[in-house]
Amino acid sequence: MPVHFYWGEDQFTLHQAVKQLQKRCLDPQWEAFNFEKIPGEQADATQRGLEQALTPPFGHGDRLVWVVDSTLGQSCDDALLTRLQKSLPAIPADCHLLFTSGKKLDRRLKSTKCLEGNATIREFALISPWNVDALIHQIQAIARDLQLPLAAETEGFLAEALGNDTRLIWNELGKLKLYSESQPGPLTVSQVEELVNTSTQNSLQLAQAIRDGETAQALQLVADLLLTHNEPALKILATLTGQFRTWTLIKLALEAGEKDDKAIAAQADLSNPKRLYFLRKELRGITGGQLLKTLPLLLELEYQLKRGADPCSSLQTKVMELSSLFQPIHRRR
Structure with missing residues (x-):
């Protein structure tokens, strides 16, 4: 299909795919005539993209029209929908219309159904740090x-x-x-x-340090993530929330007497039930009550960060509070 919709959080891999599409479609000597890049925030971005994609290429190679950061997957009025339904099937095989977005397509929209029928849709999702x-x-x-x-x-x-x-x-x-x-x-x-920066830390290691009640190590990881690696505070928080949510759901299921690994994995949104073997070991000596207390603290941290609080001090304070929940229990002997 000459119409493409790329979306997802992994912007690096997404842009690599865009470069591959450019290389496949465009003749380097005619690229200036056959390549159009349109900012998606412009009110008429989609309409302009359709018009350009219906224009035959000049010289050699195909034409590529790229609407960057498109909002088409989130909103589309009736007039634009009518234009889409008419234009997308009419785009010539040697013309390519590409929409890219960091946001997921809203599958309730008629425009999304139109894209699903007339476009190649690819998702570029970041792998969860704990996977x-x-x-x-x-x-x-x-x-x-x-x-x-x-x-x-x-x-x-x-x-x-x-x-x-x-x-x-x-x-x-x-x-x-x-x-x-x-x-x-x-x-x-x-x-x-010797070659890779082995001090590179990730937010999953921070979650593990908190779970082990290692306050000093957790604070050092916060400093590494924020100051050394320039990791966004909200991204760190998203990983912590996801990890503690998974641990909480698993522990509560185990405490409720559930023994079916597939059922526990389904409750915790785990794609691989075999990981439960390792997760059980990680949760040994921890109670569901302790884990439940982490979720309101993480919610408070999200509220503070989104209200403009200082990322470093906010994270440090909440990490100390979270770690203190697990310090009384010594699990690794």
């Missing part, structure tokens, strides 16, 4: 693309060290690729540690 299996698979896929040989234990190390930051993963694996060209065999953890 270690998926992170390892991502490392493996990128390493294959780069023809970078890695030992199995190195893949796990990189998944933990780099988290779900796709841009960072590509940059670090690119460095390792250059190094590997002078090294025999797959790269080991000891080799990678």
Whole structure:
């Protein structure tokens, strides 16, 4: 189909896909005539995109019209809907209309149904930081693309060290690729540690430190995330909330006597029930009551951050409160 809709939080991978589409569609010598980039915040962005996409390309190659940060997936009036329904099926095969957005399509809209029938829709979602299996698979896929040989234990190390930051993963694996060209065999953890910033911390490690009642370690992680790695406070909070919500749902199900792993996984939105084996170990010695007390604190933190509170002091204060919930219980002997 000549119509494309790319959306999702993983903007780095999304823009890589856009570059691939440009390379496939455009003749470099005629790109200035056949490539149009339209800001999505303009009121007539979609209409302009349709008009340009219906115009035949000049010279060699196809035409590509890109509506950036499109709002089409969130709102569409009747007049524009009529225009979409008429124009999308009429776009020539050598013209391509691309919409990109960081927001999910609203499937209740008639315009979304129109896109689903006339466009190729691709989602570019960030992997959840606690989904270690998926992170390892991502490392493996990128390493294959780069023809970078890695030992199995190195893949796990990189998944933990780099988290779900796709841009960072590509940059670090690119460095390792250059190094590997002078090294025999797959790269080991000891080799990678010398090249990758092993102090790279992620919000999942912060959640684990809080769960273990390690206040000093948790505060150091907050400083690393905010000051060293410039991680947005709301992004850190989103990971903490997701992790503690998962732990809470699992623990409550276990305390209620549920023994079916598939049922527990469904309640906690886990795609892989096998992860429950490890999650049970993580939750040993922790009560559902303790975990339930974390959720109001995280909600308070979200309110403070969205009201403009200082990210560093707000996170530090709440991390101390959260860690104190778990300090009386010593679980790892």
